Amino acid sequence: MTKPIAFGVCGLGRIGAPHCRYFARDRQQYQPTAFCDIEGSRAQAMAAELGGKAYASYEDFLADADLELVIIATRSLDHARNAAQALAAGKIVLLEKPIGVTAADYRLLQQLDRDYPGRLYFGHNHRFEPALQNALAIIAQGLLGRLQVVKLCKHHLFMRRHDWQMRLDCGGGQLSVWGPHLIDQGMQFVGAPIVGVWSYLRRVLTPGDADDHVKIILTGANGVVAEVEISNSMAIPGPYAAVYGDRGALIYDQDQKKIQLKYLDPQFRWPEAVASGETPKPGMILSAERSLPWIEETRDVMPNNSLWEQVEIEIAARLHDAIRRAIPFPVKNADALEVVRITELVKQQNPQFEWIG
Numbered sequence: 001m002t003k004p005i006a007f008g009v010c011g012l013g014r015i016g017a018p019h020c021r022y023f024a025r026d027r028q029q030y031q032p033t034a035f036c037d038i039e040g041s042r043a044q045a046m047a048a049e050l051g052g053k054a055y056a057s058y059e060d061f062l063a064d065a066d067l068e069l070v071i072i073a074t075r076s077l078d079h080a081r082n083a084a085q086a087l088a089a090g091k092i093v094l095l096e097k098p099i100g101v102t103a104a105d106y107r108l109l110q111q112l113d114r115d116y117p118g119r120l121y122f123g124h125n126h127r128f129e130p131a132l133q134n135a136l137a138i139i140a141q142g143l144l145g146r147l148q149v150v151k152l153c154k155h156h157l158f159m160r161r162h163d164w165q166m167r168l169d170c171g172g173g174q175l176s177v178w179g180p181h182l183i184d185q186g187m188q189f190v191g192a193p194i195v196g197v198w199s200y201l202r203r204v205l206t207p208g209d210a211d212d213h214v215k216i217i218l219t220g221a222n223g224v225v226a227e228v229e230i231s232n233s234m235a236i237p238g239p240y241a242a243v244y245g246d247r248g249a250l251i252y253d254q255d256q257k258k259i260q261l262k263y264l265d266p267q268f269r270w271p272e273a274v275a276s277g278e279t280p281k282p283g284m285i286l287s288a289e290r291s292l293p294w295i296e297e298t299r300d301v302m303p304n305n306s307l308w309e310q311v312e313i314e315i316a317a318r319l320h321d322a323i324r325r326a327i328p329f330p331v332k333n334a335d336a337l338e339v340v341r342i343t344e345l346v347k348q349q350n351p352q353f354e355w356i357g
């Protein structure tokens with residue numbers, strides 16, 4: 001049995017607080033050790049709830065010699081700098097998304113990745129959504145044939161979000177909020193390298209100045225296309241994912257509970273056919289096959305607990321495996337850095353926004 005990882009979390013807001021509780025659930029793997037928030041009362045409350053020390057200063061928190069792992073869940077613009085400070089203090093780091101917001105962040109993260117091998121991990125927790133993992137397994141089985149297109153749409157409630165995440169001077173905007181998750185997910189289908197990026201961003205509803213409607217199209221060297229859409233302004237949410245291959249398709253809804261599949265019987269082979277240059281005769285049927293041997297299924301997404309819970313459980317377990325058992329962390333640093341390269345390109349393609357940095 002290995003020693004539990006002594007962890008601390010800095011930034012105890014909407015996501016930092018759940019991180020504390022999920023990582024603290026299995027005390028054989030993780031020992032809650034220290035909590036930090038500039039609102040000192042948040043750190044004190046978490047230390048009282050889970051055990052550990054409370055800090056209102058990041059420098060004092062990093063000076064805590066008992067801390068092995070630091071989870072950074074501060075505001076987005078602080079992430080890269082906070083990671084550099086923690087690594088320099090000798091800590092292992094799990095960095096929240098967006099791992100970087102500016103071109104300078106991107107350069108700093110590349111440098112940190114080179115300087116601290118095996119010490120810096122990127123928290124793309126939605127890589128572990130059960131529906132995504134189930135869909136990737138179905139594709140790997142070959143049921144959909146050769147992959148052509150994947151469409152991923154995060155349609156929020158029709159939402160006029162008005163916090164710091166909708167202000168560009170605070171590092172907000174959906175490109176930074178959900179963009180890293182959906183780009184990362186799209187890349188799982190397309191695979192590296194991404195050779196084409198097209199995008200268009202808009203501000204539709206938010207009272208802030210940031211993007212609340214994002215469309216990005218990624219093309220892989222293999223010809224697979226991923227269309228990513230994030231919108232706060234879609235009144236009738238569409239499917240979360242639609243994946244088409246040359247032998248079938250799958251879709252799943254925003255609640256990600258069931259995957260609907262339609263695919264050709266794996267035994268079926270297309271008969272030889274040639275496309276004719278002749279003018280079709282009136283009434284002629286334009287395909288050689290009158291019926292196809294479709295198989296239609298609806299599968300429950302497994303495991304069937306809440307996806308929000310599952311992404312936390314998985315990232316904690318996989319990080320423990322990486323730190324204590326040298327099992328490679330599924331979110332490769334090169335992939336997370338590729339997400340930042342793509343978001344930087346998207347910003348250049350959308351000069352209608354006043355990006356900072």
Ligand SMILES: NC(=O)c1ccc[n+]([C@@H]2O[C@H](COP(=O)([O-])OP(=O)(O)OC[C@H]3O[C@@H](n4cnc5c(N)ncnc54)[C@H](O)[C@@H]3O)[C@@H](O)[C@H]2O)c1
Pocket residue numbers: 010011012013014015016036037038039042056058073074075076077078096097098123125126176177
């Ligand atoms: N991976 C996910 O599923 C997920 C979900 C939500 C948010 N996020 C990301 O997490 C980050 C935080 O988002 P949030 O919604 O929790 O924000 P939030 O505003 O609710 O929380 C941020 C917390 O950090 C504290 N803080 C700010 N500056 C600090 C500093 N210098 N030192 C110590 N504490 C400081 C604040 O007091 C606050 O408690 C954002 O970058 C966001 O994009 C990720």
